[in-house]
Amino acid sequence: MSRTFSRDDTRRLAVVLAEVAQSVVMPRFRNLPPEAxxxxxxxxxxxxxxxxxxxxxxxxxxxxLHSGAVLIGExxxxxxxxLLNMLVDADLAFVVDPIDGTRNYVMGLPLFxxxxxxxxxxxxxxxxxxxxxxRDAAIAVRGEGAWMAxxxxxxxxxxxxxxxxxxxxxxxxxxxxxPESLRDMANSRLSTFARNTSxxxxxxxxxxxxxxxxxxxxxxxxxxxDHAAGWLLHQEAGGYSAHFDxxxxxxxxxxxxxxxxxxxxxxxxxxxxxxxxxxxxxxxxL
Numbered sequence: 086m087s088r089t090f091s092r093d094d095t096r097r098l099a100v101v102l103a104e105v106a107q108s109v110v111m112p113r114f115r116n117l118p119p120e121a122x123x124x125x126x127x128x129x130x131x132x133x134x135x136x137x138x139x140x141x142x143x144x145x146x147x148x149x150l151h152s153g154a155v156l157i158g159e160x161x162x163x164x165x166x167x168l169l170n171m172l173v174d175a176d177l178a179f180v181v182d183p184i185d186g187t188r189n190y191v192m193g194l195p196l197f198x199x200x201x202x203x204x205x206x207x208x209x210x211x212x213x214x215x216x217x218x219x220r221d222a223a224i225a226v227r228g229e230g231a232w233m234a235x236x237x238x239x240x241x242x243x244x245x246x247x248x249x250x251x252x253x254x255x256x257x258x259x260x261x262x263x264p265e266s267l268r269d270m271a272n273s274r275l276s277t278f279a280r281n282t283s284x285x286x287x288x289x290x291x292x293x294x295x296x297x298x299x300x301x302x303x304x305x306x307x308x309x310x311d312h313a314a315g316w317l318l319h320q321e322a323g324g325y326s327a328h329f330d331x332x333x334x335x336x337x338x339x340x341x342x343x344x345x346x347x348x349x350x351x352x353x354x355x356x357x358x359x360x361x362x363x364x365x366x367x368x369x370x371l
Contacts, residue, residue, distance in 0.1 A: 088176060088205040092226055095203070095211040098179075099222040099234060101146045102199045106217035109139045110184060114217075115193045122191055125163060131187045136160055139183035139199070147179050147201075154179055159310040172309065172337050178204045180336060182310035186286030198288025202313035207337045212314035214288050223292050223318055231295055231321035245324040246297040248347045251354060256281045256301035257290045258359075263305045263342075271359045291315030294345060295322040301355055302345040309336035312343060325349045329360055 113121070113135040121134040140158040147156055155171045155178035162168050172178055179201055184190055186197035195218040203211040214223045223243060225231040231243040246255075256278050260268050275281045278301070284290050293299050295318045302319075304312065313336040319326055325348050326334055328341035344360075346352035 088210065090203050090205075090211040090226060092224075092229065095213060095224055095226050096234065097150060098147075098201045098203065098211070099213045099215060099224055101143055101150070102201060102213060102215035102217075102222065103220065104146070105139050105142045105183075106199060106215060106220075109142055110135055110190075110199070110217050114190065114195075117191065129188060131191055132160060132163075133184070133187060133191060135190070136184045136187055140181060143181050143183060143199075143201070147181075151177060151179070153177075157181065157309070158183060159308070162310075169309065169337075169339075172204055173207045176205060180204060180309045180313045182288070182314075185288040185311065186284070189284075189286055196284050196286050196289050198286060198292070200288055200310065200314040202309070202317065202336065204313065204336055207335055209313050209317040209336055212317040214292055214314050214318065216289070216292070223295060225314075225318040225321040227317060227321070229321070231318050233296070243295045243318065243322040244297055245295060245319065245322045245347050246300045248351045249300060251277050251358060252279060254278050254300040254351075254355075255298075256303070257283055257293070257299055258301065258303040259283060259305065260303070267360065270362060274358050277358060287311045287315060291318055294324070295319055300347055300351065303343070303355075303359070305342045307339050307341070307343055309339070312336070316343070316345075319345050323347075325352050327352065329356065331356075 137160050140160045144156045155175040157168045158181040182200040190197040199215045201213050202209050210227045212225050220236040222234045233241045258281050260271050294302050316334050326345040
């Protein structure tokens with residue numbers, strides 16, 4: 086991989102998100118008229134005027150910083166799905182989620198985030214997850230680690246939780262989109278863990294994982310704007326992740342699920358618990 090993306094470059098991405106948060110996202114928080122909220126087919130899959138304006142503003146700033154870069158956003162991709170195909174060959178592409186956790190945002194819950202992942206030829210090289218409410222940013226640069234940047238300039242290294250026995254693990258497992266047979270099997274085994282919950286916001290779930298406050302994340306739907314930024318943060322914070330079949334994650338992969346854990350041993354234990362049909366394994370062993 087030849088292209089580099091510096092810490093300064095990545096901090097400038099955080100500034101972009103901070104500026105748009107304060108000019109677009111926060112003024113509309115708890116202040117959206119009904120006509121500013123729409124569904125995208127599924128009534129739980131919402132988009133607002135704030136999402137669309139924030140994406141436009143982020144794109145405008147990124148275009149000034151990195152002329153010629155490919156800009157891929159959740160809302161732009163909704164209108165033109167072919168944009169996603171440009172990730173494979175782009176020398177520099179930015180994958181943007183202007184507001185992750187839009188349903189929380191609409192309900193007035195302060196659990197939403199803004200995400201940017203910088204990519205080179207299908208590989209994530211830098212990422213930012215910004216919290217508009219607390220005004221801080223989780224930042225990662227490939228090969229250089231991950232850290233939390235506070236509004237006052239303080240920076241704290243990020244690290245995933247230490248490995249633990251399954252019964253001591255805290256998890257955030259999104260099993261809503263799993264195939265029915267896999268979902269039923271996983272649900273029947275969730276009581277093994279100390280706790281399982283969901284924030285309905287991947288941005289904050291990734292931030293919790295890379296801050297050491299939960300052990301396991303599991304997702305089945307893999308839109309790159311939901312996971313590219315968080316995946317790199319988790320990787321650089323010392324975690325281990327892979328698709329359900331063990332293959333490495335790439336933002337160009339849109340299926341295959343994603344399981345994230347503190348280390349490879351934990352990953353294998355959780356995969357075996359949640360995703361392996363023991364009856365089928367027993368039959369195969371006979």
